[in-house]
Amino acid sequence: MHELSLCQAIAGVVKPHAAGRRVDVVRVRLGALRQVVPETLSFCWTLVRDHHDMPEAELELELVTAAVACRPCGRESDIESRFSVCCPNCGSADVSVVRGEEFLVTSVDVSERV
Amino acid sequence: MGRFHRHEDGTVHEHDHGDHDHDHGDHSGYHTGSQRIEVLEAIFAENDNLAALNRRAFDANGIRALNLMSSPGSGKTTILSATLDELAGQFAVGVIEGDIATDLDAAKLAGRGAQISLLNTSEGFGGECHLDAPMVGRALSGLDLPALDLVIIENVGNLVCPAEFDVGEHAKAMVYSVTEGEDKPLKYPVMFRSVDVVLLNKVDLVPHLDADVDTYAARVREVNPTATILPVSARTGAGMDAWFDWLRAFASGRWISEI
Numbered sequence: 001m002h003e004l005s006l007c008q009a010i011a012g013v014v015k016p017h018a019a020g021r022r023v024d025v026v027r028v029r030l031g032a033l034r035q036v037v038p039e040t041l042s043f044c045w046t047l048v049r050d051h052h053d054m055p056e057a058e059l060e061l062e063l064v065t066a067a068v069a070c071r072p073c074g075r076e077s078d079i080e081s082r083f084s085v086c087c088p089n090c091g092s093a094d095v096s097v098v099r100g101e102e103f104l105v106t107s108v109d110v111s112e113r114v
Numbered sequence: 115m116g117r118f119h120r121h122e123d124g125t126v127h128e129h130d131h132g133d134h135d136h137d138h139g140d141h142s143g144y145h146t147g148s149q150r151i152e153v154l155e156a157i158f159a160e161n162d163n164l165a166a167l168n169r170r171a172f173d174a175n176g177i178r179a180l181n182l183m184s185s186p187g188s189g190k191t192t193i194l195s196a197t198l199d200e201l202a203g204q205f206a207v208g209v210i211e212g213d214i215a216t217d218l219d220a221a222k223l224a225g226r227g228a229q230i231s232l233l234n235t236s237e238g239f240g241g242e243c244h245l246d247a248p249m250v251g252r253a254l255s256g257l258d259l260p261a262l263d264l265v266i267i268e269n270v271g272n273l274v275c276p277a278e279f280d281v282g283e284h285a286k287a288m289v290y291s292v293t294e295g296e297d298k299p300l301k302y303p304v305m306f307r308s309v310d311v312v313l314l315n316k317v318d319l320v321p322h323l324d325a326d327v328d329t330y331a332a333r334v335r336e337v338n339p340t341a342t343i344l345p346v347s348a349r350t351g352a353g354m355d356a357w358f359d360w361l362r363a364f365a366s367g368r369w370i371s372e373i
Contacts, residue, residue: 013155104156111148
């Protein structure tokens with residue numbers, strides 16, 4: 001719902017690292033629990049990148065599936081449902097999220113402007 | 115748009131093949147002389163840094179801050195009006211009122227003994243759908259912080275985006291009305307998991323619905339086993355004393371998060 005402003009934030013993270021160089025690739029790691037729609041983020045990026053002087057910058061998304069550790073049954077499982085973080089094994093909600101809340105810029109590729 | 119690659123560690127990788135002209139056979143570099151720079155920076159870092167500043171400003175003034183969230187039309191402003199009437203004379207309350215546009219809610223809250231700082235959300239990190247830390251930081255300048263005990267941040271009505279943004283609060287509460295249907299905790303687990311208190315509002319309407327209060331509470335429990343659940347009716351006043359008691363404990367520093 002707020003992917004456009006998230007793209008502004010991504011550009012804000014990238015800019016100091018680019019330091020005026022041409023940005024070729026921006027790599028973002030995105031967890032399934034972040035409520036960000038990957039297709040929307042990719043589309044919004046094509047609108048935002050021009051305004052931040054990085055029109056060539058390609059957005060690469062590394063999507064991370066969610067996983068929870070269940071306290072009652074002790075098992076760690078991947079979460080398939082978009083709607084629930086309950087333990088797929090025993091159904092308990094007494095879980096801790098071990099993966100799926102990532103949202104960071106992992107790396108950028110830059111080159112000297114020709 | 116985009117291609118997705120599944121990695122062995124379970125991650126999926128999207129590669130947007132747009133209208134650029136790089137060599138698809140060579141993934142070592144997209145451009146002659148291209149250099150990879152490791153970044154590893156959280157995209158919410160700027161927001162979270164400013165949220166920490168807000169929290170420090172609250173702490174420096176001995177203020178407890180509550181982030182109040184809900185979907186639109188859940189009764190958040192009605193509950194807040196009754197709350198301000200109840201706490202008047204007991205605690206000095208400030209309200210940061212987030213709204214996409216208009217001052218309709220701020221007008222409803224005026225004249226109840228609280229300081230109101232209106233925040234229209236057409237600008238900022240997130241635009242129109244939630245409050246973020248920079249916006250709340252700006253709204254603090256509209257409050258006389260040394261004079262306050264409690265600040266209630268009334269977020270924009272939305273069950274998705276507000277859950278993502280730390281604004282510097284000490285606790286999160288949400289209003290969930292029974293007319294929204296008992297499936298909402300399962301559909302919006304990020305929001306329901308993030309809160310310390312759920313006000314289950316409009317319980318006076320339960321006789322007209324297919325589910326009872328226990329069903330709603332059980333659905334909340336399925337995603338958040340530790341939240342305090344308070345069935346209330348802002349219209350009749352039923353259950354509101356338990357909410358006022360919780361808020362008094364919170365405002366006087368007697369409440370400590372279980373998380």
